[in-house]
Amino acid sequence: QAQLVESGGGLVQTGGSLRLSCAASGFTFSSYRMSWYRQAPGKERELVADITNPGGPTSYADSVKGRFTISRDNAKKTLYLQMNSLKPEDTAVYYCNARYMGLNYWGQGTQVTVSS
Numbered sequence: 001q002a003q004l005v006e007s008g009g010g011l012v013q014t015g016g017s018l019r020l021s022c023a024a025s026g027f028t029f030s031s032y033r034m035s036w037y038r039q040a041p042g043k044e045r046e047l048v049a050d051i052t053n054p055g056g057p058t059s060y061a062d063s064v065k066g067r068f069t070i071s072r073d074n075a076k077k078t079l080y081l082q083m084n085s086l087k088p089e090d091t092a093v094y095y096c097n098a099r100y101m102g103l104n105y106w107g108q109g110t111q112v113t114v115s116s
Contacts (some may be wrong), residue, residue: 009110022079022096042043
């Protein structure tokens with residue numbers, strides 16, 4: 001059974017940093033394209049960052065470019081999101097996503113709150 005479990009969220013002041021982790025199990029992690037999404041209250045879920053293979057192409061939402069870094073460790077079956085220079089508008093529930101050949105898995109989300 002595929003499972004994604006996010007951790008690392010919390011309350012941080014403006015300008016602070018957090019590192020999110022997403023532990024995967026029950027599927028071949030290295031074959032999957034991995035992404036971080038977020039959803040703020042009253043807003044649609046949006047793509048934050050995306051990665052194929054370690055060291056491979058990554059993409060970011062314009063709003064987080066230069067501040068967030070996505071990475072993955074296939075040996076540990078873990079996805080990461082390093083978030084620096086956090087802003088109040090980064091407040092959201094952050095979700096881990098895995099996609100491959102029509103298969104699509106989501107984690108339960110982790111709350112990130114940035115205070116002004």
